[in-house]
Amino acid sequence: MHFRPDLLAGKTAFVTGGGSGICKGIAHALLAHGATVAIAGRKADRLEVAARELEAGSGQRCLATPCDVREPDTVEAALDRTLTELGRLDIVVNGAAGNFLAPASQLSSNGFRTVLAIDALGTFNVCRAAFDRWLRDHGGAILNVSATLHYGATPLQIHASAAKAAVDAITRSLALEWGRLGIRVNGLAPGPIADTEGMARLAPGDVAEKLAARIPLGRCGRIDEVATLALFLVSDASSLVHGTTVVADGGAWLAGTSLDL
Ligand code: NAP
Ligand code: COA
Secondary structure, three states: OOOOOOOOOOOEEEEEOOOOHHHHHHHHHHHHOOOEEEEEOOOHHHHHHHHHHHHHHHOOOEEEOOOOOOOHHHHHHHHHHHHHHHOOOOEEEEOOOOOOOOOHHHOOHHHHHHHHHHHHHHHHHHHHHHHHHHHHHHOEEEEEEOOOOOOOOOOOOHHHHHHHHHHHHHHHHHHHHHHHHOEEEEEEEEOOEOOOHHHHHHOOOOHHHHHHHHOOOOOOEOHHHHHHHHHHHHOHHHOOOOOOEEEEOOOOOOOOOOOOO
16 A cells, blocks of 8 residues: 555545446545545446445445436436435546447447547536536546547547547646636546456457567556556645646557557
8 A cells, every 4th residue: 555544534536437447446446545435337237246345345435326427417316326325525537438449441420429428528427517516616636537549649549549638638628627616637547457348358369468568667557556546646645736647557658559459
């Protein structure tokens, strides 16, 4: 553990995508540092199992609040339930995302729209609803999970690259508009992270191993490393960090190895 275990004592977080992968790891880290957490995703059953597992592992309250981030009504209901049951909303982590490999020439308009809708519109929907319900009056911290796909350009990823570029723009715009209200807004851009759905989809078979060999630090990242950075960015330890997206990729994108298969 890199931070004091009571780093986030008394705080409550809402984590989209918190039922699996990187964002489940972030939810675990938040809970382990004293926060209560609501996790959100579409699959209610998986979310409930994850919430019970996270709760048992931390002794802190973890609530499953199913929603589809593309649908503002369901997001609002999930946030209302979070506030009713957990009482506050200090931290919002937008991790819900969709991705798959597809050449631009074969990607349908609906395929492109779907990924934009989950990543970018979903992030906006959650921020907007959290603002109305809590952040405007109490301040807080927003963390948007991005990627490095769009720093250069990544083949077979036009949809996700456009979506994460939009997420970064949302991070900057909200930082500008909401900073004076005591709302810090930042982003976190992981590189290739082992044992995740993202890697299974984007670097299948032996691609992950080949990729790792080309990353300057010589390996893919771990979920707990991303979660540690997330903790820093949502806690007072980063009180002057605002409107920026911090990369955690072992130098991968600098070397042009941003999942460019
Ligand atoms: P993951 O486990 O598949 O996480 C995606 C999560 O989003 C799932 O829990 C999923 O839950 C949720 N989700 C998808 N569509 C949703 C919707 N419409 N409404 C609500 N929730 C929705 O994948 P991951 O690899 O850990 O990725 C987590 C985040 O890190 C993503 O933002 C991804 O872009 C980013 N990232 C990952 C990598 C990597 O190496 N893995 C690299 C760069 C960036 P349901 O299916 O239950 O809805
Ligand atoms: N290649 C090309 N197009 C694809 C595709 C693929 N692998 N997967 C889905 N699509 C297209 C579909 O064909 C559809 O377009 P169409 O109506 O023109 O045929 C469109 O995308 C929407 O697909 P659908 O399955 O209806 O969307 P959904 O809302 O049920 O699911 C996804 C969203 C597609 C992003 C799905 O992969 C998902 O739920 N992902 C969440 C987990 C994830 O992606 N994790 C990794 C994060 S890095």
